[in-house]
Amino acid sequence: MPTTSATPVIEVSGLRKSYGGRPVVDGVSFAVEEGEIFGVLGPNGAGKTTTVECVEGLRVPDAGRVRVTGLDPVADHEEVTRVLGAQLQQSELQAKLTVREALELYASFYPRPADWRPLAERLGLTGRLTTRFAKLSGGQKQRLFIALALIGNPRVVVLDELTTGLDPRARRDTWQLIEDVRAGGVTVLLVTHFMEEAQRLCDRIAVIDRGRVAALDTPEGLIRRSAGATVITFTPSAPLDGTELSALPELASVAHKEGRLTLSGTDATVTALLSLLARRHITAHQLRVTDATLDDAFLDLTQTDLTETAS
Known part of the structure; x- marks a missing residue:
């Protein structure tokens, strides 16, 4: 469970980002406490991914303030990469790269990386070390992406639509991995549009709709608002x-x-x-x-068409 600290691990205040004059993120604010699994939930096109890409320093906000462990993800990008690990929504590796080669390559990026061997064992990859990326199943690829996100010994990890495209069994196995990651002392920022996933995993959830925070509460609190x-x-x-x-x-x-x-x-x-x-x-x-379930609360809180294009 989260522990209350003087300074949140992640602070987002008044975040704004537009593309072609169209606001995609329009004044988003939230804070993530150390030890939380904090969910960012919303329909496709609501601004979830753009928000977390600003947290990761991959996009420069138009306005607002973002801090990760007190650091600016843009101005202090190198320092932020040492405390924040990320699995991006669109993640791919070279098809011929083996699991071992990927782990060794990513470990070389950090001054004090985690030992990838116990990490691979913990994530069920030991038997796949010589397997090329193209030959991995969807669930195995997601396990590898989690390992790569953790190999730098981060304090916080961002997981963006981690279980999209997985079958129900692989999705539930991945949920257990996320809970294990938090149990290992890592704060998790989880971006998803799966209600069951958010309800099971998250301590608190920010529901984003049309670029704004429609609600921020525990899953139970959001359901009570239904x-x-x-x-x-x-x-x-x-x-x-x-x-x-x-x-x-x-x-x-x-x-x-x-x-x-x-x-x-x-x-x-x-x-x-x-x-x-x-x-x-x-x-x-x-x-x-x-x-009622989180699905019911979600429908009450949002108005965005689920078929809209993601941003």
Whole structure:
């Protein structure tokens, strides 16, 4: 879990970046505490990658302040590379480069690199040291990219869309690796658009939409902000009056499909609904009451079309 320190590991304040006069990042602010897995979540085109590229010093902000362990990623770029490791959204290596050659090459970039041998063992790469990059599976490539991001012994690592394109098993294996990285004392800035990934891994999440922070909270806090934090689904044994349903306290929505009703609201909505059913002598067949997920909160908090082009 994160530890509170006087100075956050990453500070972003009033960050702005435009391309061709169009603002892509429009006043983003957040701080990442040491030991956190901090998520940057948002639809494609929301400005996530541009934001973290400014944190990495790969792009120069138009305005605002960015600091990594107190350093300016642009003015102090060389020093920042010693404390920050990064796996970029678009990562490739030469096809004929072996895993061993890649690890040795990246280790040579740092004055005090980690020993790549135990790192390779920890990430399940020992049996692939002589395998060429082009012959690795998607999951093996991601493990290698994590190793390369950690080989400089960074205090913080940025992982950008790390599990995109992986099958469900490889994705879950990668999630465990990310948790292991944090357990090893490294702060993680995780960029993703997978809700399940963010909900499982992140201590806190900044939801970015249209270049701005739409919300910043724990996954549980974001879910509580959802218009309907509780979802009730059932098939009534007799018709229910729509006016009475609409009058239920803290009701967020009602949907009808093939005879089943789905209501979203709060615990108060559930209690009032059960009372209504009892008064009307109506049985709720196949009743299910579930908590809302990060998907529900995300849809409430964002307006961006998920098919927009990434920035």
